[in-house]
Amino acid sequence: MRLRRTVTSAFGAAALVLTSLGAVAAASPAASGEPCGFYETGSDAFYRHCTTDGSRVVIKVEVARARDYERCVARGTTWLGSARRIQGAHYTGRTC
Secondary structure, three states: EEEEEEEHHHHHHHHHHHHHHHHHHHHHHHHHOOOEEEEEEOOOEEEEOOOOOOOOEEEEEEEEEOOOOOOOOOEEEEEEEEEEOEEEEEEEEEOO
């Protein structure tokens, strides 16, 4: 009886650890291959909001030869425009 409880506890603990690791891997930026925050590809500019709480945040988008603007973005990747036009974007510290 004692052996059965020990084995069952060990399997339960292992399952909990593996489930936790799977949740961390699914939420990590490396899992999608895209970084969090502002990034560019060869021709496009993007902002990726990495969150697990479903929040929406305000980012400031810096534009070449035009007025900068703020934008509310949800979880995931948002296309900002041409990489030649967009110089950067950053989180303003506010939610929306």
